[in-house]
Amino acid sequence: MGATGAAREAGGVPPGTVMTPEFARLLARDIYVWGWPIVNAFHRRASFAAAPEPGLVDGVLPAAPIGHVAMLTGYVDPSQRWVAHPNQDVVYGFGYGAVDDDPVVIQVPDFGDRYWVCALYDARSEEFSRLGLQYGTGPGNYLVVGPRWDGEVPDGITEVLRSPTELVAMGPRVFLDDTPEDLEAVQPLLNQMVIHPLSAHTGSPRTVDWRKVPHFPGGDTSAGERQWVDPETFFDELPGILDRVPPLPGEESRYAMMRALLAAADSEPDVAAAAREAAVETEAAVIAPLFHFRTNGTRLDGGWNTPLNVARWGFDYLTRTATAKSNMYVNQPEETRYFFLEYDSQDRRLDGDKRYTITFPPGQVPPVDGFWSLTLYNPEHFFAPNELGRYSLGTKSGSMTYAADGSLTLHIQHEPPAEGQQANWLPAPRGAFELTLRAYWPKSGIADGSWTPPPVHQV
Incomplete structure (x- = not known):
């Protein structure tokens, strides 16, 4: 089938069709929203590729060469700026693979009854794994391969997981409570949580003392998350992205239209300029507002928002992009439900100069x-x-106190609360702030919507 026939088969524009700058601008805005999370992921992977070995950037951010993961040994440091919206309930690890070129082996220790999950994401930030306590995953070696990999599986592999894309983001999470005793108890388990390329796999168990890994300079002191997508270069990068991220079933015509725009931009400077201008405009007018949690998911009573399909986006490009902008690499719904709050029960912006209870x-x-x-x-x-x-x-906080009737009240404010309430105090800064309630391994009441978070009231 010729190029023209292929374009028609995919439902796209035949090659050589005249494309006006106005149409290019319209099409480019849609493409920019679609591709923003994917370009984001490739840039994040490139930033990790610079690490000479698994270690910590500025002593706080786990970073590792392609095919490896670096683990923290405690809660994430408040100063890191690589990814927004982390939590302080788990010990994180993170890394990237290029699993068409070299699959990765995930060595899972025996975590016992401690909650853990190892999330694996494709280039669309879609989670394709089911590895963790709630899935009954046992200790062993798990091989992650790419869609085009056709090699030999070595002996000793417990299970093979095939990624939809060659880019894989790998994010182990291991629960940790807030006691010094648990911090020490978790270290031997973390030291056995090792991910490495298949090309370096020997079949022998590995351990890494993650407390002794090297530190690398990073120099990121910005107030917010670093910028991962540049609208000025987005359409220059897009052809390579399309070659490495195959379309989902049903996206063939979308890919054909994107390639038609790129072909027109190659030969028509005014079309290229229109696409670039549209990307810049869309970044400011569409992407930037998605940073706010009120634009992410479904609105609930009391001002809470919750996305229902996290890490399982399908064709929901809106929520996929909103999450990549505001809090990338979340867990799929049966692993974690997220509830976001920026306004109190009277629809007033949360402000640390006020006092609140939940x-x-x-x-x-x-x-x-x-x-x-x-x-x-x-x-x-x-x-x-x-x-x-x-x-x-939350669960990690063994010192919280309950009322005589079994209720639990948390105090959210800048100044210390009254005597006897300090264990339930969540300190707030001066000025605006926001809240996130996470439910890991939610029960059916959360899944079916019969349980939702109570409102946050200004005292």
Whole structure:
């Protein structure tokens, strides 16, 4: 079939069709929203590729060469700016693979009954794995291969997982409570959580003392997350992206239209200029507002928002892009449900100069089989420094106190609360802030919507 026939088969524009700058601008805006999370992912992977070995950038951010993962040994440091909206309930690890070229082996230790999950994401930030306590995953070696890989699986591999794309982002998460005893107890398990390329696999168990890995300079001191997508170069990068990320079934015509725009831009400077201008305009007018959690997901009573299809986007390009902009690399719905809040029960912006409470009635703390937490962020979706170094409360917080009737009230404010309430105090900064409630391994009440977070009231 010739090029013209192929374009028609895909439902696209035949090659050579005249494309006006006005039409190019219209098409480019849609393409920019579609491709923003994917270009984002490739840039993040490129930033990791510079690491000479698994270690920590500036002593706080895990980074590793392609095919490896670096693990933290405690909660994520408040100063990191690589990814917005982290939590302080788990020990994170992170890394990237290029699994068509060289698959990766995930060595999973015996975590016992400690909650853990190893999320694997394709280039669309779609999670394709089911590895963790809730899936009954046992210790062993798990091989992650790409869509075009056709090599030999070595002995000793427990299971083979095939990624939809050659780019794989790998994010282990291991629960940690806030006691020094648990911090020490988790270290031997973390040291056995090792991910490495198949080309370096020997079949022998590996351990890494993650407390002794090297530190690399990074120099990122920005207030918010670094910019991962440049609208000025987006359409220059897009051809290579399309070659490496095959279309989903049903996206063939979309790919044909994108290639038609790129072909026209190659031969028509005014079309190329129109596409670039549209990208810049869309970044400001469409992408930037998606950073705010009120634009992400479904609105609930009390001002909470929740996305229902995290990490399982399909053709929901809106939520995929909103999440990549605001809090990339989330868990799929049966692993974690996220509830976001920027305004109180009277629709007033949360402000640390005010005092707030959230009360869970008796027996109505978030229903989970894993754990839950309420985390406070500044408007850039990072932790707001405070003297306690406390950024969340929840299952990890063994010192929280319940009322005589079994209810739980948390106090959210800048100044210390009254005597006897300090254990339930979530310190807020001066000025605006926001809250996220996470429910790991949610029970059916969260999944079917019969349980939602209570409102946050200004005192």
